[in-house]
Amino acid sequence: xxxxxxxxxxxxxxxxxxxxxxxxxxxxxxxxxxxxxxxxxxxxxxxxxxxxxxxxxxxxxxxxxxxxxxxxxxxxxxxxxxxxxxxxxxxxxxxxxxxxxxxxxxxxxxxxxxxxxxxxxxxxxxxxxxxxxxxxxxxxxxxxxxxxxxxxxxxxxxxxxxxxxxxxxxxxxxxxxxxxxxxxxxxxxxxxxxxxxxxxxxxxxxxxxxxxxxxxxxxxxxxxxxxxxxxxxxxxxxxxxxxxxxxxxxxx
Ligand SMILES: [Zn+2]
Ligand SMILES: [Zn+2]
Numbered sequence: 001x002x003x004x005x006x007x008x009x010x011x012x013x014x015x016x017x018x019x020x021x022x023x024x025x026x027x028x029x030x031x032x033x034x035x036x037x038x039x040x041x042x043x044x045x046x047x048x049x050x051x052x053x054x055x056x057x058x059x060x061x062x063x064x065x066x067x068x069x070x071x072x073x074x075x076x077x078x079x080x081x082x083x084x085x086x087x088x089x090x091x092x093x094x095x096x097x098x099x100x101x102x103x104x105x106x107x108x109x110x111x112x113x114x115x116x117x118x119x120x121x122x123x124x125x126x127x128x129x130x131x132x133x134x135x136x137x138x139x140x141x142x143x144x145x146x147x148x149x150x151x152x153x154x155x156x157x158x159x160x161x162x163x164x165x166x167x168x169x170x171x172x173x174x175x176x177x178x179x180x181x182x183x184x185x186x187x188x189x190x191x192x193x194x195x196x197x198x199x200x201x202x203x204x205x206x207x208x209x210x211x212x213x214x215x216x217x218x219x220x221x222x223x224x225x226x227x228x229x230x231x232x233x234x235x236x237x238x239x240x241x242x243x244x245x246x247x248x249x250x251x252x
Contacts, residue, residue, distance in 0.1 A: 001107075001128040001251045003155065006030065006038040008137075008210040009242035010060050015135060015157065016042060019128040022105030026053045026124060026135060027061040028068050035064045042248065046072045051093070051104045054078035056121035056138060057085035066090040077102060079111075081120020096122060112149040114139035117184040125149060131251045133157075137211040140185035142195055150199055155206040155251050157240065158196060160225070161186035162216035170216050186211070189222045193229035201230055206249050210240040 006014035012029035016039070023044060028035055036046055052074050055061055066088055069076045075093030083092055096102060097120075098113035108129065111122045116138045125134045134150045137159035150156070167181055167188070179185050187195065192209070201207060209222050219239045227234045240246040 001131050001133065002248050003133055003157070003251070004042050004248045005157070005208070005210065005240040005245035006035065006042070007242050007245045008240040009212060009214060011214075011242050012063060013061050013137070013211065014038065014245075016044065017107065017126045017133060018044075019106040021048075022050045022107050023048050024051050024053060024104055024107055024109070024126065025049050025074075026126075027055055028052055028064040029060040029062065030064050032064045032067040032071065035068055038245065046074070049074045050107075052076045053096075053109060053124055054082055055123060055135075056116060056118035057082050057087075058118060058138070061138070062086060077109075079120035079122050082118070082122070085119035098122065110149065112146055114146065115141045115184050116186075117179065117182075125153070131155075133251060136195075137161075139187060140181075141183040141191075142187075147195070147199055153199070153204060155208075155249070156196065156199075156201075156204055157208040157210050158192050159187045159211040160189045160192045160209040160217065160222040161211050162188050162213045163218070163221045163225075164188045164190060166218070166221070167213075167216040172216070180213075180216070186213075189217065189225035190229070192222075193226045196226070197229050201232065205251055206238060207232075207236070208238045208240050208246060208249075212239065212241070214242065 015026045096111040102109040110125045131154040134153045
C-alpha cells in the first residue's frame with residue numbers, strides 16, 4: 001500500500017492512495033488540467049482511478065471533481081450533505097455517512113464525521129486489509145469518538161493548519177480569525193500535535209503534516225510544535241505542501 005499527495009493547502013487538495021491496481025483519489029481541488037499534470041508527475045493516469053472520494057464541498061477540495069468524473073467516468077463518493085452543499089452538483093455513485101465502510105478494489109474505506117463548517121464533512125481511513133492509512137484535515141476540534149476511528153494506524157496525514165500566534169497577529173479580519181480558529185474551523189499546530197500524542201504515534205511509519213496555511217503558518221513552526229509535543233525526530237516528520245505535494249510513500 002502507498003500514498004502520495006498532489007498538493008495540500010487552501011489553494012487545492014488531493015491525496016492518492018494505491019494498492020495493486022486500485023487507485024483512490026481523495027478530493028480534487030485542482031482544475032482538471034492541473035490534476036492530470038500532478039497525477040502524471042506521480043506516474044498515474046486519470047484513467048487508472050478507481051474512485052474519487054470527496055471530504056466536503058469547499059472549493060479547495062472539489063474544484064475539479066465534476067469535470068474529472070465526467071471525462072474519465074470515475075465513480076464519486078461523498079456524503080449527502082456534501083452533495084447538497086455543492087454549487088455544481090456532480091453525479092454520485094454512492095453516499096457515505098459516518099461509520100460507513102466502502103470496498104473499492106483492494107482498498108477498504110471507512111468514513112468518519114468531523115467538526116468543520118461544511119454540511120456533512122467526512123474524513124477517511126483507508127486500509128488494504130493489513131495496513132491502515134488515516135487522513136484528517138479540515139476539522140476544528142475532535143473528541144474520543146473520532147479518535148476511536150483512528151486507532152492502530154500505520155500512517156497518518158494530519159492537518160497542521162495554523163500557528164495560533166500567527167493567526168492572532170495576522171491580517172485576517174476578525175470574523176475569519178474566529179472561523180479558522182473556532183471549533184468548526186481548522187486544527188492549529190498545537191491541537192494537531194496533541195491529537196497525535198493522544199492517538200499514540202510509535203507505530204506510525206509516516207506522519208505527514210498537511211493543509212498548512214500559507215498566511216498563518218510556517219513549516220518549521222509546525223514541525224517544531226510536533227517535535228516539542230511528541231519528542232520525535234524532526235527529520236522523520238514530513239510536510240505535504242501546496243505546490244509539490246508529497247511523492248509516493250510506501251507503507252510496509
Ligand atoms: Zn480545506
Ligand atoms: Zn474546508
